[in-house]
Structures are given as structure tokens and as C-alpha cells.
Amino acid sequence: MSGTGDPGRDLSLLRVMVLIRRFEEQAAELYTQGKIRGFLHLYIGEEAIAAGVLSVLGPEDAVVSTYREHGHALARGVSAASIMAEMYGKATGCSGGRGGSMHLFDVARRFYGGNAIVAGGIPIAVGLALADRQLARKRVTACFFGEGAVAEGEFHESMNLAALWQLPVLFLCENNFYAMGTALQRSQAVTDIASRAASYGMPSEPVDGMDVLAVAQAAQRAVEAIRASPGPRFLELRTYRFRAHSMYDPELYRSKEEVERWKKRDPIPAWEARLREAGALDDAGRARIESEVAAEIEAAVVFAERSPWEPTEDLLKDVHTEEGIVA
Amino acid sequence: MRVRSTYREALRVALREALRDDPRVLLLGEDVAFYGGAFAVSHGLHEEFGTERVRDTPLSESAFLGAGIGAALGGLHPIVEVMTVNFSLLALDQIVNSAATLRHMSGGQMSVPMVVRMATGGGRQLAAQHSHSLEGWYAHVPGIKVLAPGTVDDARWMLPAALREPDPVFLFENARLYPMEGTYDDAGSPAEIGRAAVRRPGRDVTLIAFGGGLPKTLEAAETLTAHSVDAEVVDLRTLRPLDAETILGSVRRTRRAVIVDEAWRTGSFAAEVAARIAEEGFYDLEAPILRICGAEVPMPYAKHLEDAALPQPHSIVQAVLRTMGRA
Numbered sequence: 001m002s003g004t005g006d007p008g009r010d011l012s013l014l015r016v017m018v019l020i021r022r023f024e025e026q027a028a029e030l031y032t033q034g035k036i037r038g039f040l041h042l043y044i045g046e047e048a049i050a051a052g053v054l055s056v057l058g059p060e061d062a063v064v065s066t067y068r069e070h071g072h073a074l075a076r077g078v079s080a081a082s083i084m085a086e087m088y089g090k091a092t093g094c095s096g097g098r099g100g101s102m103h104l105f106d107v108a109r110r111f112y113g114g115n116a117i118v119a120g121g122i123p124i125a126v127g128l129a130l131a132d133r134q135l136a137r138k139r140v141t142a143c144f145f146g147e148g149a150v151a152e153g154e155f156h157e158s159m160n161l162a163a164l165w166q167l168p169v170l171f172l173c174e175n176n177f178y179a180m181g182t183a184l185q186r187s188q189a190v191t192d193i194a195s196r197a198a199s200y201g202m203p204s205e206p207v208d209g210m211d212v213l214a215v216a217q218a219a220q221r222a223v224e225a226i227r228a229s230p231g232p233r234f235l236e237l238r239t240y241r242f243r244a245h246s247m248y249d250p251e252l253y254r255s256k257e258e259v260e261r262w263k264k265r266d267p268i269p270a271w272e273a274r275l276r277e278a279g280a281l282d283d284a285g286r287a288r289i290e291s292e293v294a295a296e297i298e299a300a301v302v303f304a305e306r307s308p309w310e311p312t313e314d315l316l317k318d319v320h321t322e323e324g325i326v327a
Numbered sequence: 328m329r330v331r332s333t334y335r336e337a338l339r340v341a342l343r344e345a346l347r348d349d350p351r352v353l354l355l356g357e358d359v360a361f362y363g364g365a366f367a368v369s370h371g372l373h374e375e376f377g378t379e380r381v382r383d384t385p386l387s388e389s390a391f392l393g394a395g396i397g398a399a400l401g402g403l404h405p406i407v408e409v410m411t412v413n414f415s416l417l418a419l420d421q422i423v424n425s426a427a428t429l430r431h432m433s434g435g436q437m438s439v440p441m442v443v444r445m446a447t448g449g450g451r452q453l454a455a456q457h458s459h460s461l462e463g464w465y466a467h468v469p470g471i472k473v474l475a476p477g478t479v480d481d482a483r484w485m486l487p488a489a490l491r492e493p494d495p496v497f498l499f500e501n502a503r504l505y506p507m508e509g510t511y512d513d514a515g516s517p518a519e520i521g522r523a524a525v526r527r528p529g530r531d532v533t534l535i536a537f538g539g540g541l542p543k544t545l546e547a548a549e550t551l552t553a554h555s556v557d558a559e560v561v562d563l564r565t566l567r568p569l570d571a572e573t574i575l576g577s578v579r580r581t582r583r584a585v586i587v588d589e590a591w592r593t594g595s596f597a598a599e600v601a602a603r604i605a606e607e608g609f610y611d612l613e614a615p616i617l618r619i620c621g622a623e624v625p626m627p628y629a630k631h632l633e634d635a636a637l638p639q640p641h642s643i644v645q646a647v648l649r650t651m652g653r654a
Contacts, residue, residue, distance in 0.1 A: 062401075096434020105433035112400060113433065117424045123390045124425060127397020127405075134353065134379065134403060141397075154420070157390030164385065318435035319469050321493040 004216055007280055009055060011289075013212050014275060016051040017268050019293045020044075020071040023080055026297050027070070027087060027101075031247055035304075036087045038100045039116075043071040045242035048267035049174055050075040052215030053142060056223050060110070062141040064125040067102035067116035068174075072144055078106045080300035091310035092303070098318070118179075119145060119152035122171075126158050129167035133230060140226050142170045147236075148179025150193055159200040162232040170222050171197065171234040174209065176241045181253035197234035209239030210265045213274075240265070329510040334482045337511050338368050338444075338500065341486035342406070346376045349404060352490070353380045355395055356408030365410045366446055366505050388418035392443065396425050396495075399441040404490060412447040412461050412499065426495040427470030442489045446502040447475075448539040448589060450637055455625035458633075460589045462499045462538065463596030466566035472496045472520060473566040477541030479509030481518055481564060488517035496520070501539030523570035525577065529559035532583040532647055535574060535600055537563035540587040540638060547643035554644070556651055566596055574600065575608045582613040583650050587638050592620035614650045619643050 003010040024044050030036045043050070050071035057063070057076075065072045073083055078094055086093025087101050095105045095114070103114035112128065115121035125143035132139045149155050150173065162169045173193055177184045184191050197204040203225070207218040215237060222233040240262035244251050251259075275281035332340070345352045358365050360373035360383040373381035384391040388409060395407040409415045415422070422443070429437045449458030466473040474496060476485045482500070489496035526541070527548050536544035541562050548558040561577050563570070578584050584604050588597035597618040604616055622636040648654035 064397075093434070095432060095436070098434050099432045103432045105436050107433065107436040112397075112437075115425070117420055120393070120420055120424055123393020123421060124397035124400070126390065127394035127399070128401040129397070130394055131398045131401025131403045134398070135401075153387075154389050154393065157385070157387030158393070160385055161387065161390045161394060318431045320472070321430070321438065 003213065003278065003280065010275060010280055011285070013051050013055060013216065014268070014271055014281070015289050015293070016055070016075050017047040017212065017271065018289055019080070019296065020047045020050060020074050021268060022293050023074060023297055024070055026301065030301070036101065038102070039067065039246050040101050041068040041246050042241070042243040043068050045262065045266070046174060046176060046209065046239045047071055048212035048215050048271070049172070049209050049237045049239060052212045053172055053219040055216050056220045057140065057142055060137070060139045062110040062112060062125070062128045062139065064112045064121040064128065064141065064143045065114060066121060066145055067114065068146070069104055069114055069144070070101070073104045073106065073111060076106070076109050076111045078104065078109060078111055080296050081303040082106070084300040084304040085307045088304040088307070090304055090307035092307040096318070097310055119149035119154040121145065122149065122154055122158040125169055126162050126167060129162065129169045130165065133165070133167055138227055140168050140170055140223050142172060144172045144174060146179065147173055147175040147177070147184055147193055148187070149173070150196060151179070151187055159197060159202070163200045163202050166231040168226045168230040169232045170219070170226060171232060173234070173236045174239055175236055176239050178241065178245070178254065180245050181249065183253065194234065194236040197236070202232045202234055204234035204236070206236045206238060209237035210267045210270065212267055212271050328513050330513045331508065331510050332479055332483070333505065334479050334507045334509070335366065335368055335505040337479045337482035338486065339370065339372070341483055342369060342372060343375070345406065345486060345490055346372065346380060349490070351402065351404040352406060353382060353398070353403055354406045354408060355382050355384055355391055357384055357386055357410050359383060359408050364408070366502060368505070369408070388414050389421055392418040393421040393425060395441045395443070396421060396429070396439050399439045400437060404440050406442045406444060409443060409445040411457065411502070412445050413457050413459050415445055415461070422465070422471070423468055427468045430494060431470060438493045439495050440493050441495045442486065442498060443495065444498045444500060447499045448501040448503060449621070449626050449633065450503050450539070452628055452630055452633060454628040458626035460539070460621065462566055463588070463590050463599070465497055466596055470494070472568065473499065474520065475499045475538035475564065475566060477501070477504070477536070477538050477562050477564070479507065480511040480515065483511035484515050484518040488520050491517060492520065499538055503539050504542070507542065518564070521565050521568040521570055523564055523573040524562045525559060525573070526562045527558065527560040529557040529581065531557045531581055532559070532585060532650060533574070533577040533581045534558050534560045534585050534587060534643065534647065535563065536560065536587040537566065540589050543638060543640050544587045544643055547640040547647070550640060550644050551647055554648060554653065556647060558647060569599070569603070571603050571607065574604065578604055578608045579611045582611055584612070585617045585619065585643070585646050585650055587619045587643055589621050589637055591623050592618060593623060595620050614652070617646045617650050619646050
């Protein structure tokens with residue numbers, strides 16, 4: 001097996017994917033218990049993308065994400081406890097209980113969240129990159145969105161702006177082939193998304209989003225290229241959502257056979273097998289990851305359960321800056 | 328010292344000062360650089376500050392307004408010029424779903440220090456798609472502040488006030504006012520946001536206006552002296568936050584209120600002002616509150632029809648005489 005070349009990083013990719021998977025399984029369970037409410041969009045099946053892409057970013061880089069962002073947040077290092085508390089609506093959540101599952105933010109980690117309007121985060125990513133360019137900082141802004149966003153005007157306006165101004169943005173299209181319940185071929189005249197990005201004059205390539213190594217390597221190449229010479233790059237990461245769109249979706253639009261077919265390409269066992277084959281992982285190592293992750297998630301649930309509710313008197317906090325004026 | 332100036336030149340002086348004093352400030356918008364601004368407000372500024380800081384954008388309101396948000400998050404202090412309020416409708420997603428929400432939705436982690444300027448209002452025979460007065464719509468949204476300069480002095484001193492705010496501020500410049508002549512204090516200081524002004528003291532009736540409605544209302548007040556009516560004119564200046572104290576204080580003295588608003592009457596900002604007076608000043612009133620608003624029609628092109636669709640000094644005079652029991 002040819003891994004990333006760094007055994008520690010190879011194992012970390014597995015650990016991050018397992019963390020995301022188990023965290024979301026726990027979240028789904030808590031949703032059925034009524035502990036988590038609102039919308040809950042699970043990322044299960046797509047973990048290789050978050051794990052792979054975020055493994056190549058530095059702390060100075062920025063991340064802009066969507067409403068299916070638990071995986072991105074966890075892979076960015078936002079704590080499981082603060083995400084769980086957020087989904088409980090607790091004051092200790094990563095957005096103070098004001099955002100919920102769809103609006104996770106952690107500015108200290110330059111995680112600019114949690115945008116639940118499809119394509120709405122893309123112009124913001126372009127602006128973050130504009131600031132970097134204007135202030136001569138060698139940072140990259142990674143912008144995640146789904147293939148549904150490609151139909152939105154904001155997507156096309158933003159591609160043009162990023163390419164026109166040669167801004168350091170890495171566009172990451174997570175193509176899971178369904179915009180909610182509408183299949184790609186039922187919503188897009190041209191289904192080859194990478195080619196559409198290329199039409200704006202930016203380097204663009206499709207990537208197997210079920211292969212964490214392929215994702216990490218493609219992201220590494222793209223990030224290095226952007227740092228060397230600012231200008232946007234685009235990756236179309238082909239993947240599949242194993243679970244329903246949200247907790248309310250009876251999945252009338254796709255067949256069980258199709259889902260099962262994709263599950264055979266589950267990125268976690270696939271990567272695990274390659275690590276075992278290379279002698280980089282044994283049963284004990286695998287069990288250790290599982291138990292560490294279980295402990296982290298258990299602690300997150302305990303933290304969320306025990307955290308206080310914000311007093312209702314604070315309802316109007318943080319609409320405007322309290323102090324008002326900056327110097 | 329009072330300096331003679333047009334409203335347009337006063338805005339330009341404020342823009343130039345902002346670009347000169349703070350390297351983080353940039354002006355972003357359609358035709359702001361080489362064209363000189365659709366209303367010539369930014370004329371010449373790109374030659375002084377370069378096209379990186381006075382930056383022409385493509386016609387993509389949503390992307391460049393969203394980029395303004397991202398640039399603000401990234402450490403710049405953008406002034407985004409949307410050519411007119413009519414086109415701002417193409418950027419509503421970024422305004423309402425992002426600019427106004429990010430601070431709160433992130434639990435207070437994020438600030439969007441951005442100023443959005445746009446021309447507003449009818450009265451120039453530009454028909455139904457170029458004559459909107461939507462300041463009141465924007466004032467509906469918590470998370471943004473809405474300013475409506477109606478004097479040359481406010482054109483000069485509201486921008487620096489807006490730039491001191493850590494949150495998004497919207498500046499509505501009535502397009503009819505750009506050539507208006509007046510004076511500003513060149514040793515003045517940033518306007519106080521959230522403070523209305525009594526532009527003309529009077530004893531008999533309170534006329535409440537803002538932006539493009541202000542000069543017409545002042546003219547009406549002068550005409551009313553011939554009818555032995557001494558009208559007080561309150562200029563709201565800021566629609567959000569609203570200075571209810573000044574309004575109620577004036578109504579308490581005059582016991583009559585007439586509100587002038589060029590927008591459509593139904594759901595207008597005038598309705599909000601009327602409701603505040605009714606809620607908190609009902610027992611001070613000696614006559615019903617009256618509103619003089621735009622007619623409920625998409626703006627017609629023909630001049631006589633457009634004149635009839637907008638509040639005019641004579642219609643304001645008639646309304647005042649009605650509330651005084653003289654008509």
C-alpha cells in the first residue's frame with residue numbers, strides 16, 4: 001500500500017473517519033430520544049472527504065461549510081463535546097446554542113460554519129480569500145458545498161469572482177448525486193461538474209470521494225498549488241450519502257439496491273483494509289481507535305447533558321455587538 | 328467651518344477620508360472605479376487609491392455582497408456599493424441570511440464590520456423596476472442597522488459613524504438628493520446612530536420624515552406657516568435602531584403626528600412609527616395619526632402619474648390641515 005507516507009497520519013485519517021461515523025450514529029440515536037431537535041443532516045458515507053481534505057490544511061487556513069457539517073467540524077478539531085452541546089441547544093455549544101446542527105462555528109479554528117442556505121457560503125469563502133489576498137497572507141480558504149449548489153446563481157457568480165480576481169480558494173464540491181431527493185441527472189443539464197468549474201478557467205478535477213487517500217492527495221496538490229500561486233482550484237469529490245437526507249426523509253427517490261451498492265464502497269473498511277494489508281494496523285490498534293472514540297463521544301454526551309441552559313433573559317444577546325462601537 | 332457642498336460631494340469626502348485613514352477599508356461594487364460610480368459618488372477615487380481598494384465587480388450582487396461579508400470576517404472593512412436598492416434584491420440572501428445572522432448564529436463569535444451603501448427612491452421617471460423605496464424592508468431585520476441620510480451634513484458624517492460599527496450598517500442614499508446643495512461642518516464628528524433630529528422646531532404638529540421625504544416635508548412645513556400652522560419636523564435619520572424617544576417627545580408637545588414615507592403604505596416603515604406612537608403616546612394625541620405614503624402601484628413612468636404616486640409638499644400640507652381640523 002502506498003499511504004500518505006506518514007504512518008501517523010494514515011492512522012489519523014482512519015481515526016477521524018471513525019469519530020465522525022460514531023458521533024453521527026450517536027446523534028441519530030439522541031434524535032430519536034428527542035434530545036436533539038431541528039434538522040439533523042448526517043454525513044455517514046462521506047467521511048473520507050472531511051478527513052482527507054482537512055488533514056492537509058493548516059491552522060491559518062479557513063473552512064466554510066454547509067448544513068451537513070458535523071464531519072467537517074470534527075475533522076477541523078472542533079471538540080465533539082462542544083458540537084454535541086450545540087445540538088442539545090446548550091450555552092456551552094460551539095455556537096452558544098444559537099445555531100444547532102446546521103450552524104456550527106468555531107472562529108478560533110477558523111471554522112466559518114454551518115451555512116444552511118445552499119450555495120450561501122460560497123461568496124463568503126470568496127471574501128475570506130479576498131481579505132487574504134489584500135493583506136498578502138498565504139492562506140487558503142476551503143469551501144465545501146454539495147452538487148445541489150451548482151444549480152444556484154451564487155455558485156456561478158462566485159466561481160467567476162474567484163477566478164477573475166485569482167483568489168486563494170479551494171472549492172470542494174461534495175457530489176453525493178442527490179440534491180435532497182432530486183438526482184443529479186434530473187436537475188443539471190451537464191452532470192460533469194468538474195468540467196463546469198473548468199469553464200471558469202480554474203484547474204478542476206474529479207476525485208473518488210470514497211477513497212480517503214485519493215482525497216488527501218488531491219487536496220494536498222491543490223493546496224500546494226494555491227499557496228505557490230494564488231488562484232482558485234476545484235475538486236469534485238464523488239461520494240454517497242448512506243443515510244436519509246435528514247431525519248424526515250422516507251427516501252422515496254432512490255432504491256435500496258443503489259444504497260447497498262454504494263455501501264460496499266464504505267470508505268472506513270476500505271481504508272482499514274489497506275492499512276492492515278500494509279501492516280500498519282492490527283486488531284488491537286483497531287480496537288484502540290474504537291474505544292478512544294467511544295470514550296470521547298460518551299464524554300461529549302455527558303458534557304451536553306450536564307451543561308446549563310442559557311437563561312431566557314439572554315435572548316437578545318449577540319444580535320448586535322453589546323459595546324456598540326469599535327475603536 | 329461650514330463647507331458648501333452637494334450631498335454627492337459630501338459622500339465622496341467621507342469615502343476618501345475612510346480610504347485614507349484605514350488601510351483595511353475597501354470600496355467594492357459595480358462601476359465604482361473606472362466609471363466613477365453610477366451616481367459619480369466615487370469619481371476619481373480609484374486613481375487615488377488604486378483598483379485593489381476601489382474595486383469594480385461583475386454584475387453579481389449576491390457574490391460581491393457575500394464577498395464583502397467574507398472580507399469583513401477576514402479582517403478588512405469593506406464598503407459595498409450596491410448600485411441601487413432595486414438590485415439589492417439580488418443579494419437578499421446574503422443580507423438577510425448571512426450579514427444579519429452571523430453574529431447571533433455563531434453565539435457572538437463573529438463580527439461583520441461592513442457598510443453597504445445604495446441609492447434608493449423614485450421620482451426620476453425610471454418606472455417600476457428602478458424606483459423602489461425599500462429601506463423599511465431592511466429595517467425589519469434585526470442584526471443590521473439602517474441609516475437614511477436626508478441632509479448634506481449626514482451625507483458627510485454618517486459614513487464614518489457606520490464604519491465605527493462592528494456590525495453591518497446599511498446606508499440608503501436617496502438618488503434625488505445627490506445634487507442637493509447644502510453645507511456640512513468640516514470639523515464635525517461621526518453622526519450618532521440611533522438618534523433622530525428635530526430639523527425644524529414647531530408647536531402645532533409633528534411631521535416625521537427621513538431620507539428623500541425630508542426636503543419635501545421641510546418645504547411643506549414652510550408653506551404651512553402661511554396657514555398659521557407651526558410644524559415641527561423630526562428627521563428619523565436611523566430606521567433601525569429607531570429613536571422612539573425623540574418622536575414621542577415631539578408628539579407629547581404638539582399632540583399631532585403626520586408621517587411621511589415614500590414607500591407603499593401597506594407594511595411601510597410609517598406603519599411602524601404610527602404603531603409606536605399609538606402604543607406609547609396614545610393619550611398625548613388630539614387627532615388620529617396620519618400617514619402620507621407612496622400610492623399602492625408599481626411606479627409609473629409618466630411624470631404626472633409618478634408625481635401623483637409619491638408624497639409631495641402639497642399633499643403633506645393637505646394632510647396636516649386635515650389633522651388640524653382645517654380641511
